[in-house]
Amino acid sequence: MSEHRWLRITECHNIPPREGRAVTVGRHDIAIFNLGDRFLATANRCPHRGGPLCDGIVTGTSVVCPLHTWKISLESGAVERPRTEACVRTYPTRVENGMVLLAVPMDPRAEHAA
C-alpha cells in the first residue's frame, strides 16, 4: 500500500453545502463534496464516460454524474446505478481549523523525479 500524505486543500466555505468542487493535486483530479456535516472526496471522473463528478447533483451520500446519470457512492466509490463492478477511487478527508484536508497517495514517480 502506497503512503498517504495529508494536504491542506481549501477553506470549508469554498464548497457550498450539497455541492462539489474540482481540485487537482499532483496527478490526481479530485472532486470534493460538502455533505453539510462532513466532506467526502472521490476521483473526479465517472467510470462510464469520464463525466466530471464535481458537477453532479448530490443525493444523500451519493452523486449523480451530469452526463448520463450514473450514481456513485461518495463513501465507497462504488457505482450504485447501473449495476456494474466499476468504481471510483475515494480519498480520506478531514476538517481542521475550518480547512478541508485530503489524504493523497504519495506518487512514487514524482518522488523519483524529485
Add this chain to the structure above:
Amino acid sequence: MKQLVVVGNGMAGMACVEQILKHTPRFDITVFGDETHVNYNRVLLSSVLAGEKAADDIVLHPLDWYREHGIRLHVGVRIVDVDPNARTVTGNDGGVTRYDTLLLATGSTAWLPPIAGLDKDGVLVFRTLDDTRELMRRSGPDTRAVVIGGGLLGLEAARGLQAQGCQVTVVHLMPTLMERQLDPDGGHYLLGKMEDLGIRVLLGRTTTAILGNGHVEGVALSDDSCLEADLVVVAAGIRPNVDLAHKAGLHVNRGIVVNDFMETSSPDVFAVGECVEHNGICYGLVAPLFEQGKVLAATITGNKGPTYTGTVQAAKLKIMGVEVFSAGDWSEQNSEPVRYEDRALGVYKKVTLRDGRLAGVILVGDTSDSHRYMEWLRTNADLTDQRRHVLFPPPAADAGLDAAEMADSATVCGCVGVTKGAIICAIHEQGVNTLSQLKEATRASTGCGSCSGLCQELLRAVAPEFEEDARTVICACVPFAEDRLRDILRSQRLKSVQEVLDIYGNGQGCEVCKPALSYMVDMLWCGDHAEDRSARFINDRVHANIQKDGSFSVVPRMRGGVTSPAELRRIADVAEKYSVRMVKITGSQRIDLLGIRKEDLPKVWADLGMPSGQAYTKGVRMVKTCVGTDFCRFGVQDSTTVGIEMERRLEQLYTPHKVKMGAVGCPRNCAEATVKDIGLVGQEGSWQVVVGGAAGKHVRKADLLTTVVTSEEALEAAELFFQYYRESANYLERTYDFVERLGIEKVRKDTVYAPDNIQQGLRDRLHKSKARARDPWQEGGTPKHPTQFIPLHPVENTLA
C-alpha cells in the same frame, strides 16, 4: 307520518339521519342547525385553515341531498327551548315546532378556561367554519398568534395559522404536548417536529390573563412572563352541549347519558355524538359518531337490536409532515411495553401488550402501520404468535398481502365505517375501478382520508380494470402528485427545496426531484425566494450547456434571430481568443460556441457583451422569425418586431420544459411557427396564436388558441398561455404533451376565454416573476459563490 326533529346539523346528526333513511318506517324530518352552512366535515377544518382545502371541498351534504330526501332544513336557527310535555321545540327566531321524536345532536362547544380578558377583540376559538374564516381573515404575515392549548386541536390550529403566515406560539399547561394521546417520550418527539416547523412551544405554563385595551395585545403567563400577540386562539378542550337535554328533563352527567341502545332516560328524546355520554365516556372524535348513529337509527325506527358497546379511542394528528397516531390504553401499568425509537429520523413507536393482546399504541413520525394496530385493537386479536413482529411486520412476499390478510369484516375506513367486504362488493357490483369512483360508491376515504392508500391497494388487487389516479408523483423521494405538491408548497409557504424534502420527503432528494422542486419553488413564489443552486442541474449552476467532455457551450441571445455586424465581430473575436472548437449556426437562428472551459465562461460572456440565450435550461429559448413586412414582398405582418418583443417579454424565465417560439409574417410559415410551443402566424389583418406544436422526437402541428386583430392582443394571448403552462404543467412536460393531455378546449377556457380576474391573475404573476428575473450571465461579474466557475487551488500541492 311521525315527525322527527333533529337539533344539530353536524356530522353526528346527519350521519344518523343517513342511517335512519335506510330504515322503515319513514319519518317526516326537520333539521335545525345554528350554523349557516350545510353539513360539512368538521374534522377537516384544520385543512381549510392550512389552505390545503377550500370550504366547498369539505361539504358532506349539499343542499340537494336535503331536498332529495324531503328533509326540511333550517340553518342559522338555534333551538333554545324544549317542552317535553307539549312535545315542542322553540327556536331563537321564535318559531315553535312540534315533534313526535326528538334527536339531540347538539355536539359540543369550546371550553373557555377562567382567564381574565377573554372578551377582548382578537380572542377566538377554533370550532366552526365561521371561526375558521375569521381566523383566516385576521391572519397575515405580521400577525403574532398565541394558541392556548397543546392538544390535537391546538396544534392543528397552530400549524394552520402558521400556513396563513402568522408567527405562532403554543402555550400548554402540561409538561408535554398531546398528553392525552401521547406518553412523555412521544410528546417529546412531537415537540421536536413542531419546533422544526418553526412553531414556538411553551410547556408547563398557564395563561393568566389576556392583555390589551379592548383589542388583544398580549398574554400574561404563570411564570410572570408576557407574550405579545395580535390573535389568541383558545383550544383548551370541549364541553358537551347539554342545556336542551336538561330542559327536556333527561338524565345528564357530563354528557347526555345513553345506554347501549342509544336510549336516553326519555322514550321520545334521543341523542347522538359529542353531546352524549356512554359508559362514562364522552367522545370527541369522529369514528364513534358513525357507530352510534347506526345503532341509534335502528333503535329510533323501532328496529331495536344492535347495541353500541363503545369505541376504541384513536386519534390522528392532521398536520402534513407531522405524523402522529395514538389508540387504546398505552399506559405501562400492568402492561408490557415494546418500543422503538430513532432520534435522527424522528420516529417513535410504542405498543403496550396485555395478556398477549394489544392494549394501546403510539406512533410518531411513521404512522403507516396504524391500520394494523386498529384492527388488532378492534378484534382484540391474540398476538402470541406474532410477538416478534408487533412493531415491524415480516416483509410482505407480495404487494397485495396487506390487503389479502385482512378479513372481509375488517374496517378499512374508520371514519365512515366501510369494511373490506363492502369495498370488494362495490368493486364487483358497481364496476368501481378508481379511488374516486370508490369514494362515490361507498364514501370510504371521504372522512380524514388516511385510508386512501389501503383503498387504493384493494382496488389494485381486486378491480378488473384498476386505474391509478391520473396524477403521477415526481419520484419516491417526495411521494406526492405534482399538483398536490404545488398546493402544499403554496399553502405551507415553503420556499426552499431542502425544506420541502425535509418535511414532505426523505430529506435527501435526487437528480429527478431536486430540479423539479427548484422549478416549482421559483414559479410559485415568482422568484421571490432564496434559490438553492445545489438542487439545480449543472447547466443552471453555471448557465451553460455541459458537453460530453465536461466542457460547455455558449449561445448568446439573439432576439428573433436578428444580429448586427458588431455582435458578429465580437463573436468571431471570442471564438478565436478562447480557441472555440466549433462555431455552429443552430436550428433556432442563433450561434453556438462549443468547447469552452467552465472557468472561461465569465470572461467569454464579458467579451461577448450579449445576454444569455438560455440554450442550456428548461426555460425560454428563442423566437424564430422571418423578415415579415420589413423586406419580404409577401409579408402581411411585422413578424420580426413582434417576435423580438415576445422574446423580450418572456425571456429569462424558467418553464416546466424548454419553450421554443416562432413568429411568421404570412401563412407561408417560413420560420415554422406552427411546430413551435408558441407560434404567432400573421394573416392579412389578423394574427393566429397557436400552441403545443413540436418538431422534435414527435412532430405535432400546433393547435389554434385564438385569432386576434392587433399585435398587442397576440402578445397578450401568448403571455396568458405561457404563464398557464408554467403554473399547470408537470415538470418536464412539453407544451405538446400538456396541450394534448388537457385538450385545447380546456386550455382556451382557462386562458383566452377565462374571466377577467383569472386572466389578470395570470398576467400579474407573470409580470411579478419577470420583474425579478435577470440575465443569468451577469453572474459572470458577480458570482453567486466565489468558486462557482473556478476549480479549487489547493493550499498545499506538493506530494514530494
